[in-house]
Amino acid sequence: MKTNLTLDLEKTLYAYWEEQGATAVEEVTMPDDQGIVDTLVMQGGTPRTWRCFELKVTKSDFHSTAKLSFIGHYNYFVLPLKLYQQVQAEIPQGIGVMTYQPFAKAALAAATVPITTPGQLTISRPPRYQALQVSEAELLDRFMASLNREVQKAKQVDKGLAHFSDNELLKELKRRSDHYQIYDPESNLYDRVLGDIEATAVASLQEEVDALSAELAALRAKA
Template sequence: MKTKLTKQLEETLYAYCMENGAVPVEEVTMPDNRGIVDTLSYQQLPDGQTEWRCYELKVTKTDFHSKAQLSFIGHYNYFVLPYDLYVTVATEIPTEIGVLSYQPYDAIRLAQATDPVTTPGYLTVEKKARYQDLGVAEDLLTNHFIHSLNREVYKAKQAEQGLGQFSSHRLYKELKKRYQHYDISTPETNFYDQFIEDTQSSAVLALQEEVDALNHELAELQAQLRGNPS
């Protein structure tokens, strides 16, 4: 399971790549058994060349020293680390590997922001990566990248479809896993009924707010017509 900090790094890195004109995708399996890179980005350069960047996210010293394979096969390869961890392991990072450090926004900085804040924190380039030749064939890398993008699109479509895509049997099993005292024969502890009731209540509340807003607009229009007879 990903920690909250890992998810914050992922979210911030995704926005960072997009802002710099790259297309990122997370958890891409590398060709030739080169492992799984945490985030892989693709960018078409003005001269027509392509640029691949690999990012490995680490949130603890133990994580940094893990025996897990590092998939640094891109033209530029980076560690993405919380700033405090970067300070601790800076001397252990190979010369050719770059570092982006992460720091969360504090309450004061958020209060002073003049533009909408869309990420939980920000990244700083602590060390630039050196250019390297690709560690795998580019056509294979492109194929794996496309398949990973398709996976993310599929996940987004599933989320958009909501519960309608699941069978009643599967929903029942999932609800049982999520509620320790689920008992379909006991209304007081029937989690499914509670779920449906909460969903319907939210829908009713949203509709009521919309109706109230429309009634308010109608009242204003009526008042204008009474004050300005044709």
């Protein structure tokens, strides 16, 4: 499960490269033993430019034994500024760094234009160019497959809950009830769903009661 900070980094990274006219997709599996690229960005042109990004939000995450898939022309870590200051001496030569800083709440409140990202990214260390470590044909195939996966996810969301079976919904509801918060029922999905069901049932019963009362009043008036 991704942390909120990781999601903020992803959202800001997507927006940054979209502004550059590039296309980004997350979690792209590489062939052989090349691992998974956290975010892969393709910039059009002749030739294309490929950029790989590894997102890390904690020291333990940075020191993880998971393979770093730096297979693009330009490769970067994306780090909160504070983490970068702690680990910058450990970053290999040639690897770039984009540092993330969240916008202050006061600045967001005072903004006169819509703010579409939770923070901003700065290139704190430029990357060095390298030859692709995966053939471009295979890289493009995997990039397109990952884009298609995201399209399918979006379609599922668009279809809403009707896309899922009752068993799937019940399984997810039980999973989210593992950490039931007794003193804060409003934060529990189970309670909210049950509350909605009860409210709907009560409303339906009230409609029936009102209809029966109207019929009874009409019959009494005729009598």
